[in-house]
Amino acid sequence: MLAIDLVNPFDFPGAGSLLRQTRRVLPNIRRILRRAREAGVPVVYCNDNFGQWRSDLRSNVDLCAGDGAIGADVVREILPSPLDYFVLKPRHSAFFETPLRILLNQLGVERLALVGIAADACVLNTALDAHARAYEVAVVRDAVAARTSARTRRALELLRTDRPVRVIATPSALRWIGA
Numbered sequence: 001m002l003a004i005d006l007v008n009p010f011d012f013p014g015a016g017s018l019l020r021q022t023r024r025v026l027p028n029i030r031r032i033l034r035r036a037r038e039a040g041v042p043v044v045y046c047n048d049n050f051g052q053w054r055s056d057l058r059s060n061v062d063l064c065a066g067d068g069a070i071g072a073d074v075v076r077e078i079l080p081s082p083l084d085y086f087v088l089k090p091r092h093s094a095f096f097e098t099p100l101r102i103l104l105n106q107l108g109v110e111r112l113a114l115v116g117i118a119a120d121a122c123v124l125n126t127a128l129d130a131h132a133r134a135y136e137v138a139v140v141r142d143a144v145a146a147r148t149s150a151r152t153r154r155a156l157e158l159l160r161t162d163r164p165v166r167v168i169a170t171p172s173a174l175r176w177i178g179a
Helices: 015-038 057-065 072-077 100-107 119-132 149-162 170-178
Strands: 002-004 044-048 085-089 111-117 136-145 166-168
Touching (some): 057 072
Parallel strands (some): 044 085, 136 166
């Protein structure tokens, strides 16, 4: 289970609309993360470093979930558990210049479900890179968001029609995760 950019400060141009869209899919993200943990499926939070090259999981959570943080209410609802993994990414794809592939290999992972933001950037790039690395990939369509629902739909359509990436709804993801 890859949770893309969910620990997020929402303090950039256009973040207000992304935050609104994220709130719409938040219940599904929570359900999926809970199901993965219950099933013993590794959950990996893949997050931007926000230009802070000395950051880590704790400092990112403190920044994004702290008092006064713009999207703190959202971040607090999907905080990583102590058993989750964390990969700091410098660019859009969670695979680009990160140890994600090594971690997934050590965990024996062959298939990935993706949730998170932004559907038309980091989720899309990560899904394509996962496919290029021969993982079986599913993007949970009602657990990803972009700045607008139209942008989310376009990204999912690209994955659905031009690539062998599954685009599934939360009920299917809940079954797929533990299978």
